Amino acid sequence: MVSRRKTNISVLGSYSASKEEMALAYSLGKSLANFPFNIISGGQKGVMLDLCRGAYEHRTYDEGCACTIVGILPYSDFEKANPYIDIVIPSGSAALQNILVPASGDLVIAIGGSAGTLAEISFAWQRGKKIALIGETGWAKKLAFTRLDDRRKDSLPHFENVEDVISWIKSELVEIKPLI
DSSP, X not given: OOOOOOEEEEEEEXXXXXXXXXXXHHHHHHHHTTSSEEEEEOOSSTHHHHHHHHHHHHOOOXXXXXXXXXXXXXXXXXXXXXXXXXXXEEOSOHHHHHHHHHHHOSEEXXXXXXXXXXXXXXXXXXXXXXXXXXXXXXXXHHTTTOOSSTTOSOOOOEESSHHHHHHHHHHHOTTOOOOO
């Protein structure tokens, strides 16, 4: 039987994001809206809010499917999720959230980012996840084209725009097709 599991795209980024980071997040969400993906984030404000809002506002249900927006919260309750989340998972711990969000992704994308994003990138690296960096700020810029350690031979690709990230996703997941 062929798997019907949607591809998981985990997106990392700061709660206190810059305007540039939030604009990139919104554009990425908009671009991912009509792929059959689960878009996974920390489900709060900043990068997470604008990512989810972009996907929510631009998805259509042509051919019966679009992205599903998942938020893995550091809190113990559902009510602290941003309003654009389809599935809320309250982890009850910021440290646990920083493991679950990158661990859940088939692919991981980091936009800018502060210390929490750095922890998530490091965890994704240790787990062997494919990681892309985008933006001219934060850890995404500082880690561009580097190897975090010797456990892997690849380096972290860095992209300046969302279109290039979407091309990277397509190259990593040859079988995906947009629904519209």
